[in-house]
Amino acid sequence: MTRKVAIVGIGYTGCRPLTAEVSYKELVYEAAVKAYEDAGLDPRRDVDSFVTVAEDFIEGTSIFDEYTPDQLGGMLKPNVTIPGEGIHGLATAYLQIASGLVDVVVVEAHSKASNVLTLPHITAYAMDPVYNRPLQANPIFIAGMEMNRYMWATGATQEQCAQVVVKNKRCALYNPTAAYGANLEIDDVLAAEMVAYPLGRQEISPHADGAVVLVLAAGEVAESLTDLPIWIRGIGWCNDAPSLETRGWGRAIYAEGAGKMAYQMAGIRNPMEEIDFAELDDTYAYKELQHLEALGFCQFGEAGILTAEGVTEPGGALPVNVSGGNLGCGHLLDAAGLRAVVEVVLQLRGEAGSHQLPDVETGLAFGWRGLPSTSGAVVILSN
Amino acid sequence: MMTAQIKEFPGVGLRESDFEQRKVLYTEWVPNARYAWDAGVAIGRYLAELKEGRLIGVRCRHCRRTVIPPRVFCEWCFRPMDEWVPLPDTGTVNTFSLCYVTWDMRRLTEPEIPAVIDIDGTHPPVGILHLLGEVEPQAVQIGMRVQAVWKPPEERTGSILDIRYFRPVREG
Ligand SMILES: [Zn+2]
Numbered sequence: 001m002t003r004k005v006a007i008v009g010i011g012y013t014g015c016r017p018l019t020a021e022v023s024y025k026e027l028v029y030e031a032a033v034k035a036y037e038d039a040g041l042d043p044r045r046d047v048d049s050f051v052t053v054a055e056d057f058i059e060g061t062s063i064f065d066e067y068t069p070d071q072l073g074g075m076l077k078p079n080v081t082i083p084g085e086g087i088h089g090l091a092t093a094y095l096q097i098a099s100g101l102v103d104v105v106v107v108e109a110h111s112k113a114s115n116v117l118t119l120p121h122i123t124a125y126a127m128d129p130v131y132n133r134p135l136q137a138n139p140i141f142i143a144g145m146e147m148n149r150y151m152w153a154t155g156a157t158q159e160q161c162a163q164v165v166v167k168n169k170r171c172a173l174y175n176p177t178a179a180y181g182a183n184l185e186i187d188d189v190l191a192a193e194m195v196a197y198p199l200g201r202q203e204i205s206p207h208a209d210g211a212v213v214l215v216l217a218a219g220e221v222a223e224s225l226t227d228l229p230i231w232i233r234g235i236g237w238c239n240d241a242p243s244l245e246t247r248g249w250g251r252a253i254y255a256e257g258a259g260k261m262a263y264q265m266a267g268i269r270n271p272m273e274e275i276d277f278a279e280l281d282d283t284y285a286y287k288e289l290q291h292l293e294a295l296g297f298c299q300f301g302e303a304g305i306l307t308a309e310g311v312t313e314p315g316g317a318l319p320v321n322v323s324g325g326n327l328g329c330g331h332l333l334d335a336a337g338l339r340a341v342v343e344v345v346l347q348l349r350g351e352a353g354s355h356q357l358p359d360v361e362t363g364l365a366f367g368w369r370g371l372p373s374t375s376g377a378v379v380i381l382s383n
Numbered sequence: 384m385m386t387a388q389i390k391e392f393p394g395v396g397l398r399e400s401d402f403e404q405r406k407v408l409y410t411e412w413v414p415n416a417r418y419a420w421d422a423g424v425a426i427g428r429y430l431a432e433l434k435e436g437r438l439i440g441v442r443c444r445h446c447r448r449t450v451i452p453p454r455v456f457c458e459w460c461f462r463p464m465d466e467w468v469p470l471p472d473t474g475t476v477n478t479f480s481l482c483y484v485t486w487d488m489r490r491l492t493e494p495e496i497p498a499v500i501d502i503d504g505t506h507p508p509v510g511i512l513h514l515l516g517e518v519e520p521q522a523v524q525i526g527m528r529v530q531a532v533w534k535p536p537e538e539r540t541g542s543i544l545d546i547r548y549f550r551p552v553r554e555g
Binding site: 019020024029036042043060112114117121122127133134291 | 408412414415416419420425455456461470553
């Protein structure tokens, strides 16, 4: 019998293109202080364990896990760092509590993307050193190939992909923590320079700096801390074949697997009926369409049509990325999924301000690990 | 099975020359990983003071510690630090080593002497990592009093290398 687990505290900095005024430790500290105030906890006294999600090659420091405790208040306590999507870290924290090991766990992820001067080279270094890397191609072509196959397989159009950009960047105008809000038309998106056919410049989410800290607690502790615990009802993660030669190019199979795991745990049979809104990875515009289908909100090939019909607009039947998503907020690298979780928590608490959705009870956040990965993680939350 | 009992190992052994002559799978890639870390408030002030030939720490009124290098928050108390504290460039050797290999693995006959120097005025004593100089390696001792040797102002860049090394204080 696993224990119930809730998110009882959230802290985050805004997503900004640059954060030259603070170090990464100072950025994380800001988010952490806010999260502990939100949870009503003293980290030195009340938190049992700390999980950080970070990648050495992004941080520019090997054995980065040595650098995590101070800014979280985690000194002299259990700390662990995992590389992965932020929601993988949330799953790790969830397991520590659900298993009965500890009662209160903090999970943190951050982005100082602006500090990585050679980010495309870092991504290239993730490619297979024997089969792929010698070609010396910018890995963005992977997104181009995936989008191409996806549109071929589904009949989704360039206009439908562009509609995702228009929607998400417009939503971002109503989110004070988003960095890249804009009022664009579909033609503006289609007229942007081609980066890796058929993927254009405006369909690629720009990077941002920022930090996210979440506080998780076991059921009875959560209820003693807050009147508004946000319950983790389902959590799942999955990897497709990583090889560029054998992976499924049209479908986001990793998201199908992650969704299946989380839906089973949450007892959800019809996502469109039982989930009120979603924050889905939109690192590239077509990814939002792929992920909508993979997570069972519609059939394969229907997401573009639903998007064109406005179903995923803030006023539609299934608002998607009302925060602005990665396209509108800015992509926080491994913290992107936790930024999506923050949005779901705010909506479920009724604290989303000018972009609050009415009457929401259940939301879903999905994070993709980024190029060249076929790795994703999802969480389903309810108030 | 004990290794000594094996007369002939299975498989084919590899020699360094096999790699040099590329008789085995060989691939080479020089990672292009460059970063520009934002120094932020604490490190930024630390480096700016170094450029002026000064050390600076911070004090937490809650746990009454004075520490160097500075940070904006106290990691013990998880609250903001209260004040900047100018510190002298003198201290005491907390620990040291005599290192006979360089960072890139060249052998040295005269060792480098990395040391943690507990800076005067910190409480409880905490140190900065640096090198010792103007001292015979065999004469270095834990507890030894040392002082920073600074580069001339026009050569300083805002780096820990603005201190060349610490040398023994010649007292009296
Ligand atoms: Zn303190």
